[in-house]
Amino acid sequence: MQQELLPLFPLQVVLFPRTPLPLHIFEDRYKEMMREVIDQKREFGVVLAAEKGIVNTGCTALVERVVNQYPDGRLDLLTIGRRRFEIIMLNDEESYLRGTVEFFDDEEDEPSSLDLQQRALEGYNELREMEDSELSEPEMDDPQLSFQLAQALPDLDFRQALLASRSESSRMKQLAEFLPEYVFRQKEIAHVKAVAPRNGHAKWPTSL
Numbered sequence: 001m002q003q004e005l006l007p008l009f010p011l012q013v014v015l016f017p018r019t020p021l022p023l024h025i026f027e028d029r030y031k032e033m034m035r036e037v038i039d040q041k042r043e044f045g046v047v048l049a050a051e052k053g054i055v056n057t058g059c060t061a062l063v064e065r066v067v068n069q070y071p072d073g074r075l076d077l078l079t080i081g082r083r084r085f086e087i088i089m090l091n092d093e094e095s096y097l098r099g100t101v102e103f104f105d106d107e108e109d110e111p112s113s114l115d116l117q118q119r120a121l122e123g124y125n126e127l128r129e130m131e132d133s134e135l136s137e138p139e140m141d142d143p144q145l146s147f148q149l150a151q152a153l154p155d156l157d158f159r160q161a162l163l164a165s166r167s168e169s170s171r172m173k174q175l176a177e178f179l180p181e182y183v184f185r186q187k188e189i190a191h192v193k194a195v196a197p198r199n200g201h202a203k204w205p206t207s208l
Contacts, residue, residue: 003100003101005091005098005099005100006043006044006045006060006085006098006099006100006101007033007036007037007044007045007096007097007098008044008045008047008054008058008087008090008096008097008098008099009030009033009044009045009046009047009061009096010047010048010049010054010097011046011047011048011049012048012049012156013046013048013156014048014059014156014159014160014163015046015058015059015061015081015163016059016081016147016148016150016151016159016162016163017059017081017082017083017084017144017147018080018081018082018139018142018144018147018148019080019081019147019148019151020064020078020079020080020081020136021046021061021078021079021080021081022067022076022077022078022079023075023076023077023078023079024074024075024076024077025074025075025076025077026074028073028095029095029096030096031073031074031075032095032096033094033095033096034063034075034077037063038063038066041062043060043061043062043082043083044060044061045058045059045060045061045085045087045099045101046058046059046060046061046081047087048156048160054087054097055160056086056087057084057085057086057087057160057163057164058084058085058087058101058163059081059082059083059084059085059163060081060082060083060084060085061079061080061081061082062079062080062082063077063078063079064078064079064080065077065078081147083103083105084103084104084105084163084164085101085102085103085104086101086102086104087099087100087101088100088101088102104166105166106144106166106167106168107166107167109167109168109169109170110169111168111169112145112146112168112169112171112172112173113169113172115176116169116172116173116175116176117145117172117176119176119179119180120146120149120172120175120176120179121138121149122179122180123149123152123175123176123178123179123180123182123183124138124148124149124152124179126183127152127179127182127183127186128152130183130186130187130190135151135152143168144168144171145168145172146162146168146171146172146175147162147171149175149179150162150171150175152179153178153179153182155182158174158178161174162174162175
């Protein structure tokens with residue numbers, strides 16, 4: 001039996017399982033895709049659109065709610081990440097890309113230590129406070145808590161590496177190392193913006 005092709009949506013986004021993704025759909029081909037996805041209550045694949053094409057690893061999403069539907073067919077959607085996959089083969093017979101995919105999950109390994117979790121969680125919470133963002137409270141009972149915490153980060157390459165990782169302890173270790181340094185840099189940037197002259201002029205140092 002031939003595997004059903006997964007509709008693919010290339011975006012400048014890395015989606016994680018069980019994390020939300022709001023979408024505004026305006027291109028005709030993706031309007032068509034979403035109509036079919038919504039009618040059939042099926043998943044579609046979100047893949048990162050890189051300079052040289054789409055990457056090989058992505059995450060499926062389900063439409064949780066149609067927020068707005070406009071007269072011209074545009075849609076505002078709230079979707080949620082579900083399953084990770086690797087693309088085996090692409091199909092361009094429709095107006096939008098589809099693919100034969102292979103789903104995967106984490107391999108069994110030792111759970112991440114409470115120390116690593118705490119360090120990563122502290123960094124996540126600091127980012128939420130600093131940026132006054134709409135990031136949700138992480139679900140602490142999620143066995144893949146790292147994905148909940150990684151949604152705070154804008155670095156697409158780092159996010160993509162985490163998505164492809166098949167080890168929760170490895171992802172948590174990377175987050176525990178990455179987040180404190182990232183938070184420190186963001187605080188420095190915020191400080192510089194706060195103290196920088198606001199009229200477009202700056203004083204040169206008196207000696208060089």
